[in-house]
Amino acid sequence: MVFVRTEELLSGMCLARDIHFYDMSLGSAVIMKKGQKLTDVNITQLLGAKLDGAYVDTATSEVRIVSSINQEIRREAISNIHSLADNFIDSSKGVQKSDIEAIGTTAQDLIDSLSSKKDILINIADIKMYDDYTYHHSLSVAIMSIAIGIELGLTNQMLKELGLAGLLHDIGKVAIPIEIINKPGKLTPEEFDIVKMHPVHAANHLRERNLVNENIYAGIVGHHEKLDGSGYPLKISGKEIHPYARILMVADVYDALTSNRPYRTPSPPNEAIEYVMGGMGTHFDERVVHAFLRKVAPYPVGSKVKLSNGETAYVMKNYPDQPLRPMVAVIGNDKTYDLSWDLNCLNIVITELLEEKKLNRTLINM
Numbered sequence: 001m002v003f004v005r006t007e008e009l010l011s012g013m014c015l016a017r018d019i020h021f022y023d024m025s026l027g028s029a030v031i032m033k034k035g036q037k038l039t040d041v042n043i044t045q046l047l048g049a050k051l052d053g054a055y056v057d058t059a060t061s062e063v064r065i066v067s068s069i070n071q072e073i074r075r076e077a078i079s080n081i082h083s084l085a086d087n088f089i090d091s092s093k094g095v096q097k098s099d100i101e102a103i104g105t106t107a108q109d110l111i112d113s114l115s116s117k118k119d120i121l122i123n124i125a126d127i128k129m130y131d132d133y134t135y136h137h138s139l140s141v142a143i144m145s146i147a148i149g150i151e152l153g154l155t156n157q158m159l160k161e162l163g164l165a166g167l168l169h170d171i172g173k174v175a176i177p178i179e180i181i182n183k184p185g186k187l188t189p190e191e192f193d194i195v196k197m198h199p200v201h202a203a204n205h206l207r208e209r210n211l212v213n214e215n216i217y218a219g220i221v222g223h224h225e226k227l228d229g230s231g232y233p234l235k236i237s238g239k240e241i242h243p244y245a246r247i248l249m250v251a252d253v254y255d256a257l258t259s260n261r262p263y264r265t266p267s268p269p270n271e272a273i274e275y276v277m278g279g280m281g282t283h284f285d286e287r288v289v290h291a292f293l294r295k296v297a298p299y300p301v302g303s304k305v306k307l308s309n310g311e312t313a314y315v316m317k318n319y320p321d322q323p324l325r326p327m328v329a330v331i332g333n334d335k336t337y338d339l340s341w342d343l344n345c346l347n348i349v350i351t352e353l354l355e356e357k358k359l360n361r362t363l364i365n366m
């Protein structure tokens with residue numbers, strides 16, 4: 001059983017619990033019984049009654065998870081980043097104005113998608129559906145950065161600059177020999193020195209051609225700097241680091257930690273989030289981390305998780321300020337635990353994300 005928001009219910013889904021509500025248009029109470037298959041009329045009634053959602057049976061119903069960004073925008077984004085990167089490494093060409101215009105359109109598409117559903121959490125599983133790392137990492141970082149920027153109240157112009165910086169931040173990596181980028185073991189100091197220059201290479205190339213303004217430039221150059229000056233390549237600190245770079249670095253670190261890389265297995269979302277929270281104030285800007293925590297859903301609704309008491313459960317509802325403590329429904333009985341609000345559940349934590357894609361679910365394009 002999972003909790004599905006009313007606007008995401010589909011006809012044919014099977015109710016896993018009774019629903020009682022008052023229908024204003026009928027002027028009477030309505031009961032929909034456990035086991036009943038929802039019709040379009042039922043869903044319209046539930047929408048009219050402004051119910052948050054309903055518990056549906058995962059065994060008999062398809063569950064839809066809202067996707068943050070539709071497939072067409074993703075494909076277009078990856079293709080645009082790819083073409084720009086190809087031109088970047090082609091010394092006879094270099095990045096063209098048309099490449100940046102295409103990336104700018106992608107950035108605006110991402111902003112429009114994310115702004116239109118402000119209350120939707122970014123489903124991390126959903127933006128990590130691909131294997132090809134650098135380009136998809138760039139897209140993930142741009143999506144997360146824009147989401148953080150929206151949460152921080154940035155203007156559209158700022159969001160567009162931030163989105164561009166996110167899409168372009170790692171382009172410098174395509175000029176680094178692939179053996180270094182994908183090296184399974186530890187890098188030698190010389191190899192690490194080469195890697196450390198990737199923010200500068202890309203940013204300088206773009207600035208020399210008048211393709212980016214100073215804000216985008218500073219965002220790209222600074223995305224590996226840390227507040228305490230322990231980052232690279234310039235080792236700048238605090239306010240010397242551009243606000244865009246402070247946003248990009250949180251998105252970049254989170255995405256890198258949770259991605260499958262040749263030199264390590266991905267960290268589970270809770271560990272990555274704890275790492276980011278642990279770096280607040282020393283590595284990462286506190287306001288940025290708080291905004292990030294309000295926008296990510298490391299355990300998307302519908303995921304199957306293992307709990308510290310040995311039970312397994314489905315995630316039913318996420319709370320923006322408590323991304324690691326959603327409401328869950330235990331599998332095999334009727335118990336639900338509200339890990340954020342139920343005082344009896346304070347000692348229960350999620351220990352493992354068991355299945356995030358094995359549920360029978362589809363993505364809704366927005």
Ligand SMILES: [Fe+2]
Nearest residue numbers: 169170223224
């Ligand atoms: Fe980077």
